[in-house]
Amino acid sequence: MNEMSGAVNASAIAAKKKLSSDFRKKGISIALFSGLMYGFYSAFMTLGMTKGVWADWYGDNTAGLSVIVITYLLGALGSAVNDTCSAIWALAYAGVKGKLGDFFRCLKTTPGKVMILAALIGGPISSTAYVVGLQMAGSIVIPITALCPAIGAILGRVLFKQELNKRMMTGIGICVAASFLIGSTSLAGDAPEGMLLGLGIAFIAALGWGFEGCVAGYGTSMIDSEIGITIRQATSGLANLIILVPIFGMVVGDGIGFSTSLTISAFTSGPAMIWFVLSGLCAFVSYMCWYNGNSMCGAALGMACNGTFSFWGPFCCWIVLGVFAGMSGWALPPIVWAAAVLMIFGILVIAMNPMDLFRKKGVDHYETA
Template identity: 85%
Template sequence: MSEMSGVANSSAIAAKKKLSSNFLKKGISIALFSGLMYGFYSAFMTLGMKKGVWADWYGDNNTGLSVLVITYLLGALGSAVNDTCSAVWAIAYATIKGKIGDFFRCIRTTPGGVMILAALIGGPISSTAYVVGLQMAGSIVIPITALCPAIGAILGRILFKQELNKRMMAGIVICVASSFLIGSTSLSGDAPEGMFLGLCIAFIAALGWGFEGCVAGYGTSMIDSEIGITIRQATSGLSNLIILVPIFGMIFGDGVGFSINLVTQAFTSGSAMIWFALSGLCAFVSYMCWYNGNSMCGAALGMACNGTYSFWGPFCCWIVLGVFAGMDGWALPPIVWIAAVLMIFGILVIAMNPLDLFKKKNKDHDKEVDNYETT
């Protein structure tokens, strides 16, 4: 009787371990998918900013817009349009799931306030810096923004006294070295004008997203991740649209009325809004998968998997803009691809010890051998 009970317990333990392993693998797959979606979000948004009225603004016939307006105000506007579309997708999803009431209730709570703070950092600041960097330097800025996990690890140590051991510091060094490899391409004679400044602005996005990751981690630990995403996207879209764009309109343009006119033209440009709707959808799916993946495989590993957008970003831009849209200038030099892969490895080192993957595999193999010999 005891032998039968022992066999049953062993079978239950084995089934539980298999279930946990499958759960972890599914979480990793979801987090990896978030990186892919982020790549498509970048590509579709950039394509949208080259269609319709955007083509006139950025083209030779820019209707008298100043360089500062084209560089910064239009960058903030592109981010605002994308994040607003993403917020619409997020609210629609929450409504379909029957969670829209929870969304409005959570906004008034402390965790909801934390998510709003995270969105204000990652939206008006980082998202706009990301878009401006993309317009100035192209998809080469994407691996630079993938420094956010490394920055998040450093800020986590400073702000929340989180662990920052030698392995994590080694991963940070790998990420920084990769960013220098990417940035070195802007120093060559073939680099387009403004590329170096674009890379510097992209680093601001990485800094903001690293800080957002630290702050948002607190909020998402206490509220539904899907509600947290909706709060994040809605706050980012509205703050970009009603705060940052008008401020830039007053600084670089002719006042708030000037920015309102640009906003109206942007949202009524049908040929561009098609691509912004797609980029907003991809951005929403990316954040949703990132949050879900983190909850299933852990924030550190989830962040590492999401960081693969340092590769998927340039790749998707090359596919969508270079191959599909037939635009020149989106092919990347080999050093960028090598640095992107190196940065992915650095992010993985920050998240976990890569040798643990092989140790786990060897342990599983030994158990299979023992089971076979037993039978």
């Protein structure tokens, strides 16, 4: 009887381990897909900002906009249009899933408020910095923004006393080295004007997203990830549209009326909105997969898998903008591709011991030192 009981227990343990392993692998796959969707979000949004009224603003500038308005206000507006489209996709998805009631109820809870805080940091601040960086320096800024997992690990140690061991510090060092390799291309004689500043602004985005990852980790551990992403996208879209853009309008333009006029023109520009609708969808899917993947395979590994957008971002921009749209300037030098791959490896080292990938199946390794 004892032998039979032992066999049953061993079988149950093996089945549980296999279920956990399959669940974790599915989470990794979802998180990896989020990185791919982030690449397409970047490409489609950038393409949208070259069509319709955006072509007039950035191209011939028939509207007579100042350089500071073009650089910063239009960057904030592009982020606002994308995030608003993404929020509409998120709310529609929640409605189809019958979770709109849960969405409004969660807004009043502590985890919901935490998600709002994370969205305010990762949305208006980081998203706008990301868009401005893209417009100033091109897709070269994407691997810089992929520093967010490394920054998140450091902030997690400072803010929440989370573990930061030698392996994780090594991974952070690899990521920093990769970012220096990318930044070195801006020192070349043929580097476009403003590239170095664009890279610096992109680092602000990485800082904000790293902080968002720390803060949102608390919120998503207590509420449905699909509700969490709906809160995130809705908050980011509204904050960009009704707070950040008007502020930029008052600072660099002619007041709220000026920014309102630009906003109406942006949302009524059909040739551009086609691509913003696509970029909003890709952004929604990317963030949803990121949050969902984190809940299945752990935040550290989920952020590492999502960090593969340091490769997918430049690749998708090259395919969509360079190949499909026939725009010049989107090809990247080999050093950037090499640095992007190096950064992916550094992110992986932060999240886990890479040697675990080569160990025998059926043996669980939770060692991360």
